[in-house]
Amino acid sequence: MQNRRETLKQSAVVAGLLATAGFPQFAYAAFNKAAFDAKSVQDSAKAAGATSIAESKDVTITGPDIAENGAVVPLGASTALAGVKHLMIMVEKNPSSLVAMFHVTDAVEANFSTRAKMGQSSDVYAVAIMNDGKALWAKKEVKVTLGGCGG
Amino acid sequence: MADPMRIRAQSSGDKATVRVLMSHEMESGQRKDASGKTVPAWFIQEVTAKHNGKDVFSAEWGPAVSKNPFLQFAVKGAKAGDKIAVTWKDNKGDTRTDEATVS
Numbered sequence: 395m396q397n398r399r400e401t402l403k404q405s406a407v408v409a410g411l412l413a414t415a416g417f418p419q420f421a422y423a424a425f426n427k428a429a430f431d432a433k434s435v436q437d438s439a440k441a442a443g444a445t446s447i448a449e450s451k452d453v454t455i456t457g458p459d460i461a462e463n464g465a466v467v468p469l470g471a472s473t474a475l476a477g478v479k480h481l482m483i484m485v486e487k488n489p490s491s492l493v494a495m496f497h498v499t500d501a502v503e504a505n506f507s508t509r510a511k512m513g514q515s516s517d518v519y520a521v522a523i524m525n526d527g528k529a530l531w532a533k534k535e536v537k538v539t540l541g542g543c544g545g
Numbered sequence: 546m547a548d549p550m551r552i553r554a555q556s557s558g559d560k561a562t563v564r565v566l567m568s569h570e571m572e573s574g575q576r577k578d579a580s581g582k583t584v585p586a587w588f589i590q591e592v593t594a595k596h597n598g599k600d601v602f603s604a605e606w607g608p609a610v611s612k613n614p615f616l617q618f619a620v621k622g623a624k625a626g627d628k629i630a631v632t633w634k635d636n637k638g639d640t641r642t643d644e645a646t647v648s
Contacts, residue, residue: 396578408592414569430607465611467611489575490609492609496602496603496604497605499603500621501596501599501621502618502620503620505618506616506617507615507618508615508616510610511571511608511610513575535582
């Protein structure tokens, strides 16, 4: 039978293992896991530090009207506004909506593009989080004829 | 170690457009294999870029970015001959850095 001291020692060993080998995602404190785990556009914007959310003409989302292959949908987000902290690309109907979050600095233009996977036709969003915590967004509908998340 | 990235950096006016093609599986964690088990997620989490050794760009990605990801951004004030280094780090802790010269 184990006494209390041995049990405590074993718990400490297990915790150490989890931290080093088992769960590499714990090693990245900088990675904003909450924002990527959030299911909806609003939730991930809030997890990224947004306080109020509004539509804006100064943020643009670029993408195709119809994507034949949902596994590779070229999406871009850009804004001409000053004082942008993060620029995010989101797909509303994906299992978790946030695709990518770009950190804007003085040295790069607030204009990024990448390719995303889309499970089904959905609205895609570009969300700009300003330095004062406001979130400004723009959306565009992309129709997908072949889903990209497998299954 | 993963395959090298393909980086092209082209200067136009007072900025340089950087295009990067990375080689990565980007497994979403949503797919199931033949025996019905979920394939664990494996994707690039962090991307950073340096211009002549100075951090200029960083991004966080989720599993919804496509396989063999493409990325485009523009670095202000980069001239021909400058060095652009791009680094990615995935959720298994693997990392890779490649460098290109602005043309």
